[in-house]
Amino acid sequence: MTTVTPWWKALKLRKEILSASGQIDDVQMSLFRAVHATGADRPPYADADYYGEITHPTERLIDLLTEIAVRIGGEDGYLKARAVTRLDQGMGGGKSHACIGAYHLATNPEALLSTELGQRVIERAATKMGRPLAGDLGRPHVVVLPCDNMTPGAPVPELDGPATNLYERFLWRLFSKDYTLFERYQPFWSDKHKIADAIRAVNRPTLIIVDEVLDYIGNGLDGANKLAAQDMAFLRALLDVVNDVPHVAMLVVMIASDTDKTALSAAAQARRDDLNSLLERNGMPTTVTGVGDFADILRRRLFDAEPAREVLSATAALYESVLTDKAWTKQVWDPIGANWRRSWPKEVATCYPFHPMLMSLAKEEWSKVTGFQRVRSTIRIFAATVYALQRRGRAGEWVPALIGPGDLPLSDSTVREALLGSGLVEDDRTIANYRSLAEIEVVNHDGSAGAARRQDLERPTSTWSKANPRAAERAATFIFLASIVGTLRPGRGRGASAPEVKAATSIPGTSYTITDADSVVDEMVNPSRGMSALDITPGQGNNKPARYFLSTRLTHRMLVNNIRRTITEAERDQVIAAFAKKLASSGPFRDLKFVSADPPRSPADVLATAGLDSAHSSRLIVLDPAQYSLRNGMEKPTLEALTVAMGLGQGAQQFPVQWASSAIYAVVNTQQRGIARGLAVEYLARQKALQAPEIQSDDELKATGTKELADAKTQLEKALKRAYQHVAYLAQPDPDGERYLDQLTFDKDNFTALDGMLVWKGLAARDKVFDAGQFSAKALLHNLRDHDYGKTLSDTRAAFYSAPRLPLLYGGDRDLQQAIYDAVSQGLISIVDGAGTEVAVTAPGQVNLSSTGLRLARPQPKTCSSCEQPTHEGRCSPSGSDAVQVGTPHEAGVPKPRKEETRGIGSGSNSTAMPAKDQQIAFSFTNNLLANSDRADEFAALFRAFYMALDERQISYLQGTIQLVIQAEAAEQIQQHLEGLGITATLKSI
Structure with missing residues (x-):
């Protein structure tokens, strides 16, 4: 340790963190302040130089700024970049940071392009265009509409001048307060041509930034009918115009509907859906950060310089002995799946001064909790942590070589409140409970008390006590972190496992052994001497170690709320798929199939390879809502997939599909899917809450949990049935027309595409299928065309499953056999062999539909049984000559009996009775x-x-x-x- 420069000396905290004592105030950047704030209120990031200094050039941010730079400053190469970009990331994901970067790029390109971020943009733009980017980008003009700081119908004169609606506010900024131009174009708020002319009138490349547009068009427009109509019409026109005017780029911030939990009125929801559809049609959604960017963003934001390479390599080397120790490997590293060990030096270089285990916790667990704002919350927590630990180091106290998951100093109020206020815990009562637990069970405000801290202070001196003086506190801190995430950690289970807790206590070198770690943890979890609020789940062998959870004795509602935020999208989609499979019924369809989602692959590829093209079988195919839905502007991938699956694709998407006509697809409605997803989360939260020990050990809570789970299940089933309201199928109502993809939508709440019987009834009304008892001999003849006569029985059978002009049969092959038998019996059709000789039909079940030798034919002429001539009236002569005697007439319609044996159909008499005549009543x-x-x-x-x-x-x-x-x-x-x-x-x- 003495030979390695500690991180708190190797790195220098930025002055704004030092001056704020670790409380970094401007993590939540504001585009409005960057553009309009003055004097003391003007933030440091309002300067392009400083912005570039603190901004880590993530690949996605570079791509975003490159697209804007090429679009507005790429001269005749502007078409190589998209015009409209939508930032749809959730809260705390870096959207405002990206908007400010785009603003600096356009208003001060020379300054921003001289930074590391700018140089990366220049390189990528040159690659994209095939030539260098102009340094001044053509002197762009920027229009900023910070909708989170704009009130509909209440303009700010200093910023908006005479403008009242959103269009006029846009014009006022576009024309830089030129009243003459403003008046010229003021009346044309929905005229695309005039809006385009207004943008061209600036005669400069133009960047339009619309920040947090939902804050304006959402509930803010409720009650302003005229204003709402004008503003929405303007946004519709603007989104279309931007694509048509050269050197114009538009950046719109609106969180995706699936991740935005903002409560909206019905009118506001309709406006959001409308704008969402427009953005999906005209723009490209993107994000600017990913979980893989955490470490780089943190280091750039917290420290003003990168660490020296020799410091990184020396620090990594300190841990080699403990990471390769056999006892630690067997009992700790392997059980916790420490993948970061495989490339340890690289991971240390990436995460420094944080331990890869802590960074993994933030990326893989914290970031998946709904309320946690990934970048913003992490920066606050880690800024407070490094500040507090640096102060310890300078005071001569022990500081870890790398900051691990047990090293967040809960004794520091800034760290503790940053954690509890990060969104990992949303319920105010639970936050208060955990605040108390932190002081009582872990460590108090001055580091003198707390159950775990006391164990460290009272521990007898040992060979490792100086090298690891806060071992128990570190173990308890990790349990605290694992507990506040929720009752169930995503992908891990409830609380912290024993190997994880031991890992949190580890230090470089082997002076602190696995036996020492066992002793520390055993003391800490001891019921009489350790943490009193600890809920312990005993271990069951090596595969199921003991788990520890700090319980706050929550009510059932609080427990459900905590669990709800830990449920991942994958868990939610899995339970929806399971319920859809269970609720689906085939009805008259012969087969029921469920196509599971496969997110890494495209929807079209999943359907094309799902093995759905089954012969001679009517199939109801239920599509997984996780990957397929219709309506609400999000249906394009699903429609493309269905087009491919039905053999209607073009070019590379054209696949041979023979039996598409007999495949009927049940698909969810996008908006109804959102409702079902919410109820699935509620169901899962109650299911997991009911399994929690707190509930199982309390009869009253158990009864409440059981009832709420049953209610949640009922609600989910009802919502999921309602969500499946679309039926897609291959149609060809005109036999001579083109085949196309058609849809049936159930509008009634008690109708669902998961019910095969209801789907069949709906399709019967569309003449896509025959209902029970509808397919008769006459119906068979009605659907046969001239070219159908002469086909084999096998081909005729296949046509009813492959030709969309032919409706599907309720009873399948049985209905076809019966209809053919009835038609032959009534003399409406004949079955002939290869030589054209008519064969007899003796029973419906003996009609061999798989025969390739027997064919359908029109009825053959009837002959006289005596003279073998066409049927005539009168009596034949005894000698069988053609002479006709008046007397007994021939019985019309009675064929001459055949002497040959029947083939492929059955045996029996060839004579048939006179077909009965229908009568109308x-x-x-x-x-x-x-x-x-x-x-x-x-x-x-x-x-x-x-x-x-x-x-x-x-x-x-x-x-x-x-x-x-x-x-x-x-x-x-x-x-x-x-x-x-x-x-x-x-x-x-x-």
Whole structure:
């Protein structure tokens, strides 16, 4: 340790952190302040030089600024960059930081392009355009609309002049307060041509920055009907115009709907959906930071210089012995999956002065908690930590060589409050509870008390006590961190595992052994001497070590709230997929399939390789909501995937699909999916809460949890059924027309695409399928075309599954066999063999639909059984000559019996009875049944006969109107049956 320069000497904190005693105030950058603040209120980052100095050039930020630079300053190469970019990252993700960078790029390009960030932009722009970027970018003009600092209908005269609506505020800034130009274009708030002319009138490249637009168009516009219409019309026009005017770029900040929890009115939600669709159509969504940028952003933001390479390598070398120690490896490093050990020197160089284990905790766990603002919260916590630890080092106290997950000094109020106020804990009562636990169980404000701290202070001197004087405090601090994340850590489980706690106590070198770590942890978790609020889950062998959790004795609601924020999107989507599989029913469809999401692959690729093209099978295919949805401006990938799956793709997306006509797809609605996702999180939170020991050991909480879980399950099932309201299928209503992708949407709440029977009924109304009993011999002939005669039975069967002009059959092959049999029996069609010889049909089940030798043919002419001539009237002569005697006429329609054996169909008599003739019945009636019970019985008999005719499939067509005066209970039952038939009934009370 004495040969290595400690980090608190090797690195110098930025002066703004030192002057604020570790409380970094300007982490949350403000575009409004950077543009408009003056005097003492003007932040340091309002200077392009300082901004470039504190900004780590992440790949995404470089890409964003390069696109803007090329678009506004790339001369004739401007088309190589996108015009509209949307920043949709969640809170604390660096959106305002990026907007300020874009502002500096356009207003002071020489200053920004001279920084490290600017040089990277210059290099990438030259690569993109094939030539250097102009240093002044053509002297761009910048229009900044900081919507989070603008109130609809309440302009600020100093900034907005005479403007009132958003368009006028845009013009006032566009024309730099030129009143003449402002008046010229003022009336044309929705005229795309005039807006384009106004932008061109500046005669300079133009950058438009619209920050936090939802703050303006959301609830802020409620009640301002005229203003809302004008502002939304202007935004629609502007988003289209920007793409058409050369050297104009637009940067819009609006958090994605899935991550923005802002409560909006119905009107505000509609405006957000409208703008969201426009941004998806006209712009490219992007982010400017990722979890992989954490360490670099932190170091650039906290320290004013990079550490020396020799310091990095020497510090990494300090840990080699403990990281390779066999006992530590077996009992600690391997169980916790310490992947950072594999490239230790590189990880140290990346994370320094923070331990890779701490950085991993921030990236993989903290960043997934909903309320945690990834960049902003992490900077605050780590700034307070390095400041407090640097003060310790300068005071001659012990400071770790690398700041690990147990080294956040909870005795420092700034560190503690930065943690509790970071969003890792949202509930105020829980924050207060953990604030007390930090002082009582870990360490108090002056480092003199706390259960864990006392163990360190009272520990007898040992060989390692000076090298690791805060071992128990470090262990307790990590348990505290693992506990405040929530009852269940994402991907880890509840609380901290024993190997993780031991890892948090480790130091460089092997003077502190694994046996020492065991002793420290055992003392700390001892029920009588250790942390009293510790909830311990005993271990079960090497694969399930003991776990430790600081319990605050939460109510069930608080417990659910804490767990809710730890649920990952993957967990949420998994439970939705599981429920969708369980709720789906095939109905008349022969097969039910579920296509699971595969996020790394495109939706089209997933469907194309899912093995959905099954022969001779009607299939209801349920698509995973995690990857597929329709409507709300987010349906393009799904439509492309369905187009490919139905064989309608073009070029490289054209795949051979034979049986697309018999594949019906159930797809969720995007907006309804959002509701289902929220309820899935609620269900998971209650499910996990019910499993928590606090609930299982308390009968009252257990009863509450069980009831709420059942209610949450019911709500989720109901919402998921409602979400599946779209049905997609291959259609060709005109046999001579083109095939296309068609959709059926269920608008009623009790209809769902997960119910195969309801889907079938809906498709029957669209003539995509035949309902039960509808496919008769006449229906078969109606759907056959001239070219269908002469086809084999196998080809005919295949056509009903592959040709979209032919509806699908309710009973599948059985319905087709029956229809063919009935048609042959009635003389409407014939089945012939390869030689053209008619064969007999003896039973529906013997119609061999897989036959490639038997074919459908038009009915063959009937012949006289005596003279073998075409059917005629009169009597044949006894000798069988052509002479006809008057007397017994031939029976028309009776074919001559064949002497040959039948082939491929069955055996039996070839004679068939005269086909029955259909008759049309029409009748009307009006009767008062209140005082005539006999007449009621007679009508009951009539309708019973009517029912029997329907049940025996003797009725082929229905048309009529019936008016009844009926008791209310019976009316409700009849209405349900009518809805099942797709018939709308009119009910009124009398």
